[in-house]
Structure formats: C-alpha cells, structure tokens
Amino acid sequence: MITIESLTKKYGAFTAVDHVTFTAQPGRVTGFLGPNGAGKSTTMRVMVGLTEPTSGHVHVLGRPFAALPNPGREVGVLLDASAQHAGRTGREILTIAARTMGLPKGRVDDMLDRVSLTEEESSRRVRNYSLGMRQRLGIATALLGDPEVLILDEPANGLDPAGIRWMRDLLREFGDQGGTVLLSSHLLHEIEVIADDIVVIGNGRIVAGGTKEELLASTGTLARAADPAVLAHALEAAGIVTSVADGAVFADADLTTVGRTAFAAGVPLTELRTADGAGLEEMFLELTAESQRDSLDYTEGAVA
Amino acid sequence: MSTATITPSTTGGSAVSARPRERSVPDPIPFGRVLGVELRKMFDTRSGFWLMASIVIASVIATTLTILLGDRDDLTFDSFAASVGSPMSIVLPIIGVLAVTSEWSQRTALTTFTLVPSRRRVIGAKLVNALVIGAVSMLVALGVGAVGNVVSSAITGNTAVWDIPAWTFAQIVLANELGMLLGFALGLLFRSSPAAIVGYFVVNLVLPGISEALASSQEWWADNAAWFDVNSTRFLLFDSKLTSEEWLQLGVTSSIWILLPLVIGLGLVMRSEVK
Structure with missing residues (x-):
C-alpha cells in the first residue's frame, strides 16, 4: 500500500508536482499515466526518499520510506534501468543488492532465472546490455528481496511486445498474491494492458483517477x-x-x-x-493536451 | 488494442482478497554489511580493480627504478620510502575522490540510496573503507620498499640501512590519509570525478606556488602561512619530527582544508536530490 497525500515539489517558481494525492492499493496494479515531464518520475523519487518534497508526504506500508529498516525487503524499486555502473556485470549488480539486503546467495540465480537472463548474459558487463536487458535486470533487482510493494518507473520502456506481455503476467501474479504495484508510463496502451487502477497526471496535477473500468465507462x-x-x-x-x-x-x-x-x-x-480503448486514449490526450504543450515549452526553454 | 488483452486484468480485479502474506518487519541493515558492500564496490569493476592494483604496481615500479637508477651504495630504507611515497600521494587521493563520485558519475546512487536510505551510513562506510585502504596501501607500499632495500643491499653487499623510525612511519601514513581525506571531501563537495580530481591537484600543486609567491611579497604571509597553508605543514610530516606548534598548525590547516569541505560536502549530499 502506498499513500500519497497532498504531495508538492517546487523547483523555484516551477511546480513539478502539485498537491498530488492518491493511493495504490494492495492486490492491485496501479498505472501512473502522464506525458513526459508531467511529474511522474519526481513523484516516484519523492516516494523512495531520493527527493525531498516541498510539502505533503508519502507513506509506503504505513511509514515514510526512509523509516523502513531494510527497504529492499519490503519495497522493490526500479527508477531508471540505465542508472547502473556500466562496468559491472548483471550478476554483480544483483549480488551487491542481495548482500545489502542480507539475502542468501542462491537468490541471485533465482532472480536471473525469473527474468530470463541467461548465465552468459549475466556475466556480461552492463554496458553491453540492450535497454530491454537492463529493464529485466532492473526488475530482477526490484523483485530480489521478495518485496510487498513494487515501484517501477517506465518499466516497459525498451521491452518488445513479448517482453511487455511477460511483464504484465509477472505484475499480475505479484498483485494476485496481495502485492501492491505502482508503475508509470507515458504510453496509454501499456497502462491499459497492465493496470487495474489508473491515475492520470498532467502538469504536476492529478487529472483523473479510478479503476480502469470506471475510466472506460466514463468515456x-x-x-x-x-x-x-x-x-x-x-x-x-x-x-x-x-x-x-x-x-x-x-x-x-x-x-x-x-x-x-x-x-x-x-x-x-x-x-x-x-x-473503449480509443475513448480512453481520447480522454488521455484531451486531459494532457494542455500540459503536454506546457511541458514542451518548458523543455525547449530549458534547452535554450 | 483488442479487448481480449485486457481480460486478465478484469479477472485480476477480484483478487484483492487474495492471500495477504503474513510478513514480519525485517531486521535493520547492520553497519558492517554496508561496510562490506561498499568495500566490494571499490573492487568489482575493471577500473576499480586496476586502481587498487596500481598501488602495488606503482610501488614495484618505483622500487625497481630506485634500484636501477639510484646510487646503490647510498640507498637506505628512507630512499625507498620516499620513492614509493610519491605515487601513493597521487593514487590514494584519487581513490578517496572516486569512492564518492562514482555513485554520481555512474548514477548508482539511485540504487544505493534506495537500498540504504540513510545516506550518512553509506558515506560513513565509504569513509571508513577509504581510510582503511589508505593505511593498508601504505603498509603494502612500504613493504615493497623494504623488499627493495633488501634486494639492493644484496646486490651491493652492504648491510641494509633501516633508517625510518616508527614515528616517521606513522607520520607518513598520517600525511597520506590526510591527502585521501582531502580527496574524499572534494568528492562530496563536487560529486563529479573530474571536478574533484582537478580540485585536488589545484590544492596540491597550484596553491603552494601561489602561497610562495605571496610569501615573497607579503611579510605577514611569510610568517603566518603555516596557519593557513595545508601543504606546508602536511609535507613536514614526511621527514621531520613536528613541534607542538607545527602539530597545532596541522590541526588548524586540516580543519580549514579538509574538515570544512567534508562537513559542507556531507551537508550537500544529505540534502541533494538524487537523479
């Protein structure tokens, strides 16, 4: 269970996350949908204590993330699959995480198996991994500690259609076992395929939320x-x-x-x-059209 | 998108009441484990491994060159200590810098700080590891130097001269640990490998020149530089027995140049956003 209450993050005059409130329920896969620059990643970084919020708070399993005694055993996190030392092998990255969490050695092999990375691939250095392989490795790291909650930022990025189906089944199973899953995406189709509940964010604000059925029905x-x-x-x-x-x-x-x-x-x-489908897409485009334009202006401004 | 692909989710919706796993709250991560993991991370990449290996390699090269090129009849343990000491004064601070900055340059901080949210503990573990590696490296380097001393005396037939008393030995280790701490502090301050390494060389190679130039034109600075210039007192550690005033000066300059950046850098790392 993840509870986000009135979360706000400002960078100077720019408000990246604006009073965001929602809950990711156990047993459900919650999709966090929004265009690039809408505030998804910032919200997720605040959730796991990497970014200090300006106001509001996030509780994971009833407490702030930083108060979890051994976070990896309770919350699996994948924020950026590319944020790994390029010179480490996939196996070494898992081994480091397993040691930090205090897990038995065999757990690394189990996870490599679970995400279908072969023995040969696991002993390759990560700089030689495709994005899809990095995502699998990242998911293996997140699942390593047998957590109760998963927080995944754009986990389907770089996966092929078979990979997306694999991930859907994996998250489905995780949810069916009572786990909480929060995953973000800027692609409606991914969320539509994987999620039970959908939270739509645009321009830092929550613009819609509910079960997928509700959102479909409302169209x-x-x-x-x-x-x-x-x-x-x-x-x-x-x-x-x-x-x-x-x-x-x-x-x-x-x-x-x-x-x-x-x-x-x-x-x-x-x-x-x-x-259905097309209707949700229309809703998504409509809901985020304004913020998409704004965020484009923002990035262009930042580049210039 | 066909509706068929959504079906599993719809059935999954009813699974809310599925077995809520009985879970106990896990034990907190002991500091020893963080220490062990951070140590492993300093060796488990090619660059990390060779950086560590360079300590041994550089000592061996410096010792060999001393035997080959030095005036063998005059060689004592002090000559070897001096020759292995100079590469150490470059390699160790770089190890100190990279222990911190690699988390940011390789973006592994994202994983590190989600697995161990207490940044203080992670940085603390890195600091302890860096200092231990510094001390061990100095022992290794001086050990290689000692072997060189024995070999050189075997070649010349003279008796090996062991002219480094324990206090000098301890001072040399301290001097190098201070250099390493400076690198570590700059790493925290800049969180960027090139910036911190350049910063280290500016402090070590550029500032002494400026200080000297200042001293030659400014009488006050000539008299009092030792209270502000970290290099002037630190270099004394290598060959002379420090007076109590010099120890005090070392304490003052270390506070300004090492402790202050360390504290500011630590404050920045605690608050900074990890992306």
Missing part, C-alpha cells in the same frame, strides 16, 4: 446508424450529451440507455458498443 458509448445526425438528434432530445465523429455517434451514457433511446425514437442501430 461512454459509441453508436452508429444509417443517418448519424438523426441518431444524435434523438439522443440529445433525451438529454444525452453526444458528439458525432467519423459517422459514429459518441454518447455520454451507458449502452442500455443509448439502445433504449434509439429504439424509442425508432432509429435502427447498425452498431452499439462501449467507446
């Missing part, structure tokens, strides 16, 4: 008829907010209501379904 219904204008008119007459795009009518109501209304108005439907 409404897609319906088609021979004449979309007639259907839209009928729905609006019933007080349902609608919009027409590409010959399809998007209605802010559930399937049953839209179906009944169309039936009552005598409009034959050719298609009726929830506006």
Whole structure:
C-alpha cells in the first residue's frame, strides 16, 4: 500500500508536482499515466526518499520510506534501468543488492532465472546490455528481496511486445498474491494492458483517477446508424450529451440507455458498443493536451 | 488494442482478497554489511580493480627504478620510502575522490540510496573503507620498499640501512590519509570525478606556488602561512619530527582544508536530490 497525500515539489517558481494525492492499493496494479515531464518520475523519487518534497508526504506500508529498516525487503524499486555502473556485470549488480539486503546467495540465480537472463548474459558487463536487458535486470533487482510493494518507473520502456506481455503476467501474479504495484508510463496502451487502477497526471496535477473500468465507462458509448445526425438528434432530445465523429455517434451514457433511446425514437442501430480503448486514449490526450504543450515549452526553454 | 488483452486484468480485479502474506518487519541493515558492500564496490569493476592494483604496481615500479637508477651504495630504507611515497600521494587521493563520485558519475546512487536510505551510513562506510585502504596501501607500499632495500643491499653487499623510525612511519601514513581525506571531501563537495580530481591537484600543486609567491611579497604571509597553508605543514610530516606548534598548525590547516569541505560536502549530499 502506498499513500500519497497532498504531495508538492517546487523547483523555484516551477511546480513539478502539485498537491498530488492518491493511493495504490494492495492486490492491485496501479498505472501512473502522464506525458513526459508531467511529474511522474519526481513523484516516484519523492516516494523512495531520493527527493525531498516541498510539502505533503508519502507513506509506503504505513511509514515514510526512509523509516523502513531494510527497504529492499519490503519495497522493490526500479527508477531508471540505465542508472547502473556500466562496468559491472548483471550478476554483480544483483549480488551487491542481495548482500545489502542480507539475502542468501542462491537468490541471485533465482532472480536471473525469473527474468530470463541467461548465465552468459549475466556475466556480461552492463554496458553491453540492450535497454530491454537492463529493464529485466532492473526488475530482477526490484523483485530480489521478495518485496510487498513494487515501484517501477517506465518499466516497459525498451521491452518488445513479448517482453511487455511477460511483464504484465509477472505484475499480475505479484498483485494476485496481495502485492501492491505502482508503475508509470507515458504510453496509454501499456497502462491499459497492465493496470487495474489508473491515475492520470498532467502538469504536476492529478487529472483523473479510478479503476480502469470506471475510466472506460466514463468515456461512454459509441453508436452508429444509417443517418448519424438523426441518431444524435434523438439522443440529445433525451438529454444525452453526444458528439458525432467519423459517422459514429459518441454518447455520454451507458449502452442500455443509448439502445433504449434509439429504439424509442425508432432509429435502427447498425452498431452499439462501449467507446473503449480509443475513448480512453481520447480522454488521455484531451486531459494532457494542455500540459503536454506546457511541458514542451518548458523543455525547449530549458534547452535554450 | 483488442479487448481480449485486457481480460486478465478484469479477472485480476477480484483478487484483492487474495492471500495477504503474513510478513514480519525485517531486521535493520547492520553497519558492517554496508561496510562490506561498499568495500566490494571499490573492487568489482575493471577500473576499480586496476586502481587498487596500481598501488602495488606503482610501488614495484618505483622500487625497481630506485634500484636501477639510484646510487646503490647510498640507498637506505628512507630512499625507498620516499620513492614509493610519491605515487601513493597521487593514487590514494584519487581513490578517496572516486569512492564518492562514482555513485554520481555512474548514477548508482539511485540504487544505493534506495537500498540504504540513510545516506550518512553509506558515506560513513565509504569513509571508513577509504581510510582503511589508505593505511593498508601504505603498509603494502612500504613493504615493497623494504623488499627493495633488501634486494639492493644484496646486490651491493652492504648491510641494509633501516633508517625510518616508527614515528616517521606513522607520520607518513598520517600525511597520506590526510591527502585521501582531502580527496574524499572534494568528492562530496563536487560529486563529479573530474571536478574533484582537478580540485585536488589545484590544492596540491597550484596553491603552494601561489602561497610562495605571496610569501615573497607579503611579510605577514611569510610568517603566518603555516596557519593557513595545508601543504606546508602536511609535507613536514614526511621527514621531520613536528613541534607542538607545527602539530597545532596541522590541526588548524586540516580543519580549514579538509574538515570544512567534508562537513559542507556531507551537508550537500544529505540534502541533494538524487537523479
């Protein structure tokens, strides 16, 4: 369980994280979704005590991260898979972590196995690893101490589709065993595939949050008829907010209501379904459009 | 994205009540373990290993050169100690610098400080390791020098001259430990390998020149430089028995040049954001 309360981080006049509040529940995979520069990584660094918040606090398993006696045994963390000494072998990196946590030697081999890094790969130096291999090594480090909570920043970066499926199954299993997973991504599809709960952040603020089903449901219904204008008119007459795009009518109501209304108005439907996937994507783009532009300006400003 | 791929998540949603594992709070990480891990990290990369190996290699080279090029009849243990001492005064501070800065240059601090959130303990462990390595290195270097002394006397047929009393030996070790501490402090202060190493050489090679120039034109500085110039008193450690005033001067200059940067650097590391 991770509880974030009114977390704020300011850099001078710039507010990177603005009163962020949410909870990652045990037994659930919580996706932390937002465009680049939205404040995801900063929030996660504050969670694990690498960055001091300006105000607010984060509790992991009921206490501040720094108060955990042996954090690796309770919280698995992967913030940046590339932040490893390029001259160490993968096995050595795991060995160092295992020693710090006080784990038996065999644990390193178990983890290499778990993330499908071969004996030969594990004795290669990390500078010769692909990003995907680094991610696997990072996940192995996070899982090493058999933690109760996982905090993963962009863990699917650099993984191929099979790798993403592997990670989904791994996190699913971790959650099913009662663990808490918080993972961030700037890619909606990754989050959609992996997460149970979704928290959307834009411009440092939480702009949406809930279970994936809730967020999907709130995007409404897609319906088609021979004449979309007639259907839209009928729905609006019933007080349902609608919009027409590409010959399809998007209605802010559930399937049953839209179906009944169309039936009552005598409009034959050719298609009726929830506006899933595409709807969430639309929501994501819409919710983050403003902050995306802002963050772009910000980075350009920083570069110049 | 097909809806089929989402199915596992939907079924997973009902798993909230799945076995909440009975867990006991783990024991805190003992300092000895942090110490051991930090020591291992100084040796487990190629660059780290060769830096450590260079202590032995440099001592052997310096000793061999002394035998080959020196006037063998005049060689004493002191000659060997002096020749192995000079590479040590460069290698040890660099070890001190890199013990700290590699966490930042290689970005391993991200993992280090999430596994051990108490930065004070990590830095403390590094400091203890650096000082122990400094002392051991000096013993190794002087040991190699001693072998050189024996070999040289075997070649010339003269009796080996052991002209370094214990107090000089201790002072040489202290001088090198101070150099190492300075490197460590600069490492904390800059958290960047090149900046800290350049900083060390500025303090060691550039400042003495400036101090001398100042002393030649400023009478007050000529009389009182020993209270401010860390090098002037530290270098005395290598060959002379210090007076109590000189010990005091060493204490004052070390406080200014080593303790102060160490404390400021430590404060910065405690507060800084690790990215």
